[in-house]
Amino acid sequence: MVGKTIKTMEDFSEFVGLSRPTVSKYFSDPMSVRQKTREAIEQALKKSGFRPNIFAVNLNRRRSNILGVIIPNSTDPFYMALTRRIEMIANETGFLAFVLSSDGKAEMEDRAIKTLKSMNVAGAIIAPLGVESHHATLDELGRSVPLIYVDSPLDDTSSFVGTNNRQSFNLIVDYLCRSGEPPCYFGMPHVNTNALTRQTAYLEAMEQFRVVPEIVELTDSKSWDFERFGFEEATRILTSGQGFPTRDRALRQLIASPS
Structure with a gap:
């Protein structure tokens, strides 16, 4: 030859x-x-x-070395850091992380899941859209390969790695109440389970410390661009002359988690 x-x-x-x-x-x-x-x-x-062709090789393997990763926003700093870490660990253990973004769209998430299935991935790590996710497609993937959800679980039965919201908010509220004014709550777009669980955790913590909760009224949004949402909503509130009722919990947008 x-x-x-x-x-x-x-x-x-x-x-x-x-x-x-x-x-x-x-x-x-x-x-x-x-x-x-x-x-x-x-x-x-x-x-x-x-x-x-690495993909052709993996399709012919009984057990692929490709690890599928799906995130909702590839430009979000949190998800960028998360995928870099996953890629590093995957490489160290002989796997190849293949990252796809759903771009906050249910149809894109569905397409990404089907792509991972066609690639015969060894497993998947997914930050689900949650509210708009196609649960049946995710359930089908979970029956065929090991599947871990990150940032927010799909439901109460999901294998999940993420923040303990109740513990986090208890510590935050405790610190802010002891160091100054009780905090108000600046929420997030209602795109996944974190929106409700974090607000509930805030209310429970405020009740525990016997202070009146203050929830900032925000524009209804399904955006996954959390930093833009936080900036635009904070600007709207401040320029309207309304202001925030107490020390704000809006630092969640940049510190606690992206979602």
Whole structure:
């Protein structure tokens, strides 16, 4: 095959002089073939410059090394930091993190989930849209691969990694009540379960400390651009002359969590 461009696994198998199953076995796990065979394949790779299609390789594996990640906003600082960390850990453990954004749209989330299924991913980490998520599609994915939700759970049965809102708000309210005025609550767009659970946690904490809760009235929104929402709502309130009733809890927009 001298002078011929090697494009497929079949071409490479012929070039290296080994069977297609043996070459596939090497790409699935290099340590699964004999050392002599491994060395021959690695030398042939250097000589030919061949690089297999990683997605095609994974489709043929019983167990893929692709980890699917779906986030609602790829430009949000929190999600950017989250995906960087996931990619780092995945790389260290022999996985490839494949990140997709739903862009806050249910149809995009549904398409991303179907894409992950078609790629035969080993597992998935998803920050769900929540309110607008297609639950049936997510449930179907969860039955086929390990699935973890981050930032907010889909429902009470979800495997979930995120903030303990009740504990967080209890500590925040305690600190602010002891250091000055009781805080008011500047909420978030009602896009997932965090909107309700955080407001409930605030109300419970205020009741515990026997102070009157103050919830800032905000414009109804389904936006996932939390920083813009926080800025525009705060600007609207301040420029209207209304102001905030007490020390504000709006720092949630930048500090506590994106959602």
